[in-house]
Amino acid sequence: MMRRLLLAFVLMLLAAPTFAVNPDEVLADPALEARARALSAELRCMVCQNQSIDDSNADLAKDLRLLVRERDEAVLNYIVSRYGEFVLLKPRFSMKTGLLWGAPALLVLAGGLSLLVFARRRSGKPTGSKLTAEEGDKLARLLE
Template identity: 60%
Template sequence: MRLLHAFALLLVLCLPAFAVNPDEVLADPALEARARELSAELRCLVCQNQSIDDSDADLARDLRVIVRERLVAGDSDAEVKDHIVSRYGEFVLLRPVIAPHTLFLWAAGPIILAAGLIGLWLAARRQPPEPRSLTREEEAAIEALQSGYDQVEGSKSSGRNETP
């Protein structure tokens, strides 16, 4: 039984911690559920990687209050989002919109990935150049260098052997 209680406690601790204060919660459960859904889609402008539902920042609290006020006033979810976006810009949306002015941002990732894959494919297809054979003059020059090196090495080693 203790193991079951410990497991249940562990599950409760693993649940996400919401930053919504009790004084922010709406009396109507349906409106509160809509407010939670909207809050999960809006970015905290202070934290930037959290929704306003998860953030403890003062600005996130203000945004949560605005969302709830607009819902109580009778706005639809789209109207609430439009109101928030008109005040804070599209950056406040956790899921950015696909529009003509953001098309480059959406397309840039796949375009860069495709260019990289094409570059890798072209590099893999390229064959190393075949070695060319030496001309007679080059072979003669190499032989002359080798014979001169052999003579120098021979004289060095013979000179060493003569010295006691």
């Protein structure tokens, strides 16, 4: 049993996705390469849309990875100005994205407030119906 689990784990590790960065794209300086990889991990592939350009094999992603390595510092602003905020996997906080960042908190507060209002309205109301005359007589006999 343990061997099967170990084999399954090893097979899962072998099937893990590899980065799409080609050897010809890698910078000679390890510090600059690490910076370029960090920047490219923040940018969404406009073809795949669910991957960063660091993970994507699309031609546009390759072009953007090369652009990141050429321009380094100002590349995020340049790419955002060209493709819009959507290209960022983690959008910046601004007036345009305020609702995006605040929506989860607003939804939790609205849900909690509605539960509170619902509970308060129900607390003062009786939950059952009045006893009939026959049921009242039966109850009186039982309590004697």
